[in-house]
Amino acid sequence: MQKTASAARELNYQGLFVYQNGATIRSVQITHMYEAGREFTRNVVLDGRPREVFSEGDDIVIFNAKNDKIVIEKRRGQNLFPAMLPTQLQQLRHSYKLKLVGTERVAGRMASVIDLVPNDNLRYQYRIWSDTEYGLLLKMSMMDMQHHTLEQIGFNQVAMLQTKDLDWFQPKIDATKPYVMDDTTELNHIQDNLVVPNLPAGYRKIDQIQLQVPGKAPVQQLIFSDGLASVSLFVEPIVKGMQPRIGKKNMGSTNVCAHVLNGYQLVVVGEVPAQTVEQIAQQVTFKK
Numbered sequence: 001m002q003k004t005a006s007a008a009r010e011l012n013y014q015g016l017f018v019y020q021n022g023a024t025i026r027s028v029q030i031t032h033m034y035e036a037g038r039e040f041t042r043n044v045v046l047d048g049r050p051r052e053v054f055s056e057g058d059d060i061v062i063f064n065a066k067n068d069k070i071v072i073e074k075r076r077g078q079n080l081f082p083a084m085l086p087t088q089l090q091q092l093r094h095s096y097k098l099k100l101v102g103t104e105r106v107a108g109r110m111a112s113v114i115d116l117v118p119n120d121n122l123r124y125q126y127r128i129w130s131d132t133e134y135g136l137l138l139k140m141s142m143m144d145m146q147h148h149t150l151e152q153i154g155f156n157q158v159a160m161l162q163t164k165d166l167d168w169f170q171p172k173i174d175a176t177k178p179y180v181m182d183d184t185t186e187l188n189h190i191q192d193n194l195v196v197p198n199l200p201a202g203y204r205k206i207d208q209i210q211l212q213v214p215g216k217a218p219v220q221q222l223i224f225s226d227g228l229a230s231v232s233l234f235v236e237p238i239v240k241g242m243q244p245r246i247g248k249k250n251m252g253s254t255n256v257c258a259h260v261l262n263g264y265q266l267v268v269v270g271e272v273p274a275q276t277v278e279q280i281a282q283q284v285t286f287k288k
Helices: 004-011 273-285
Strands: 013-021 024-035 038-045 051-054 059-068 069-075 097-107 109-118 124-131 137-143 149-160 179-181 186-187 204-214 220-224 230-237 246-250 254-261 264-270
Touching: 004 024, 004 124, 013 220, 097 124, 109 137, 230 273, 246 273, 254 273, 264 273
Parallel strands: 069 179
Antiparallel strands: 013 024, 013 149, 024 038, 038 051, 051 059, 059 069, 097 109, 109 124, 124 137, 137 149, 186 204, 204 220, 220 230, 230 264, 246 254, 254 264
16 A cells, blocks of 8 residues: 555656546546656546646646636645555554455556445545556545445556656647636635534544635635545635525535535535535534
């Protein structure tokens, strides 16, 4: 597992992987290089509207074709396939048991199959396929308590890169269209009057950011994770003319819980069981 967590970040490789969640299927071409302690990744989405995702370390930039322009969006670091496992595995020990299933062939390569079985009903079960030679994560699936596959992502083909050339690390998306920055601006100032005192077992807060959308009040986002699963809490002041949302919704592997507290719209969303998002939503309080 430790070798697999490191391999995705330290190896040089190129390949094609497919992501499937319910009826959604996307093919993505990936190129990854680790050079002089720096990590570079370029993902090109091959289906639907042209989209390219670049990451250098924790910085992520998305080039997204929208109508007659290319919108440039910046994002904070997140675990992108195949770097799905945390480098510090200690946190997973408290929430999952590991079970070696056997070996299978994936993308023309032999892989060790390992199940991460949750200790409770607050997270899904994961199955990973790890390259027996290099340790690279070749495939990963998320399953519910009945072992139905909710989401799957994996290589169709992959090869190690021998070159150290970085000419590929630039967008190839339509250069004739104007490039514009996304209207959403990330703010550094956080109003820390929001707390979630009793998180579901194994989860901890890993980030808190505030977003400013023109014409709207600032929206706070708190991100919680157990090392694999992640949940976001969005907090938005309710203003005149805004229709509050209350209730629960399921979309494949994603569960959403929305309610109102102290004049704020709270929305909790994550690829976790329904009881996890509900528990977080119920624990939100504001400091006086």
